[in-house]
Amino acid sequence: MWRTMTGALLLGAMVGCARPEPAYRTQPPDPEWLHEAVKQVTDVMVHDIFSPPQASRVYAYASIAAYEALRPAYPGYRSLAGRLNDLQPVPEPEPDQTYYFPLAGVQALLRVGQAMVFTEDRIAAYRDRVHARFRALGVPEPVFARSVAYGDAVAAHILAWADQDRYRETRSYPKYTVTDAPGRWRPTPPAYLDGIEPHWREIRPFVLDSAAQFAPPPPLPYDMTPGSPFYEQVREVYEVGLGLTEEQAAIAAFWDCNPYVMHTRGHAMFATKKITPGGHWIGITAIAARQTGADLMQAAEAYAVTSIALADAFISNWDEKYRSNLVRPETVINQHLDEAWTPLLQTPPFPEYTSGHSVISTASALALTALFGEAVAFDDTTEVEYGLPVRSFTSFVEASQEAAISRLYGGIHYRMAVEHGVEQGRAVGRFVLDRLGMPSPALAAEQGPDATPRRTALR
Incomplete structure (x- = not known):
């Protein structure tokens, strides 16, 4: 009996002393780690006043880094090396070593983001908080250090690739030359800023063969003779605005x-900062991932695919903007129709044709539709923090169509720029999906309301 009691006591002591499994081994990886990291990069770019094309470049490289650093934990997902222009095989983790890849993925994203923004200390401080959170999950120090090092290695590989995309070279190229030629773009009030990124077409695309691959039809010839096709385009903008x-x-x-809206009071001028158009669609990506219950890897895939489509759409769009160099409606209306007329929105500082919102929104909507389905209804809360209400949509395509026509309502684009921009974005989006090995969905407007949702993957 004594032996039995002793054995029972020893067994009880062993059970009582057994250590519980650390949280990082028992809890599934939380996709919020990635969503919050992407949002941090967005917030810093808003603070730093990144232009729309610049922001799209940061989103793409940072998202690709996160995807590649997470991928070894998800064998069903293939590397993007060989599918993206000039991307060489990404470093692989050491065999027979233990990693916590969620930490590596977030680390890679933040490293790339930090290297590409101006206010680096804000991302560094956030990364320190992220590290504390992962340590609180019980990640052992050797695994923690190894995972951080792997994330850094992937980030370094992506940054070396980014360094060859000609962005650095374009920083020293000449500014846009303003001319008085009729129909040519010129700076607009109130700040009369120089044309933003006139050499963005020189940036290496992620998937496109060239910036001009999907050049739209040229804009209507400039002609302010009453009744001419171009005159009617201008007249429509004016009348819609009234x-x-x-x-x-x-x-x-x-x-x-508009990431930098200028305000004037007397002789004083100040700015209001907001997200870029690409930042809005990255916000929609987060909404879609959360709403559909996407896991960490699915969220990383969504950010990568959407940001690649965004970035190439901006390259395609900016190529046309500075080829056609078309004057904005505000300039023409003030000269020929009504010198006191002002658009509802402040005219952005770059040429008119085609509408950037039309191009990048259509490409983004195609990517999100391929990822999450044809008829995903969602509430777009992206602009709430900037004082705007929620808007609801029945699909990503519906949202993109509204984004496109919004530029006519805002008084900053002609209808031809909106419609041809949608076609341009559709061509870019479908090409990106094809190159990534993802079936290209038909637009909901083409397929009808009963289209079956589906989810594809980079597999």
Whole structure:
């Protein structure tokens, strides 16, 4: 009996002293780690006033780094090396070593993001908080250090690849040359800023064969003879602006996404900072991933695919903007129709044709539709923190169509720039999906309301 009692006591002591498994081994990786890291990069770019093309480049490289650093933990996902222009095989983890790849993925994203923004200390401080969170999950120090080092190795590989995309060279290229030629773009009030990124077409695309691969038809010839096709385009912008409905004004404001709106009071001038158009669609990506219950890897895939489509759409769009160099409606209307007219939205500082919102929104919507389905209804809360209400959509395509037409309502684009921009974005988006090995969805408008949702993967 004594032996039995002793054995029972020893067994009880062993059970009582058994250590519980650390949380990082028992809990599934939380996709919020990635969503929050992407949002941190967005917030820093808003603070640093990144232009729309610049921001799209940061999103793409940072998201690709996160995807590649997470991928070894998910064998069903293939590397993007060989599918993206000039991307060589990414470093692989050491065999027979233990890693916590969620930490590596977030580390890679933040390292790339930090290297590409101006306010690096904000991302560094956030990364320190992230490290504390992972340590609190019980990640052993050797595994922690190894995972951070792997994330850094992937980030270094992606940054070396990024360093060859000609971005650095374009920083020293000459500014846009303003001319008085009729129909040519010129700076607009109130700040009369120089044309932003006139050499963005020189940036290496991620998937496209060239910046001009999907060049749209040229804009209508400049001709302000009453009744000419171009005159009618201008007249429509003017009349729409005079007769805006409350809903049209709300749509224009919601999709403004101007990262640097200038205000004047007397002789003083100050700016309001907001997210870029690409930042808005990255926000929609987060909404879609959360709403559909995407896990950490699926979220990383969504950010990577959407940001690649975004980045190449901006390269394609900017190629046309500085080829056609078309004058903005505000300039023409003030000269020929009404010198006191002002658009609802502040005219952005770059040429008019084609509409950037139309191009990048359509490409993004195609990517998100391929990822999450044709008829995913969602509430877009992206602009709430900037003082705008929630807008609801029945699909990503519906959102992109509203984003496109918003530029006509805002008084900053002609209808031809909107419609041809949608076609351009559709071509870019489908090409990106094809190169990534993802079936290209038909637009909901083409397929009908009963289209079956589906989810594809980079596999």
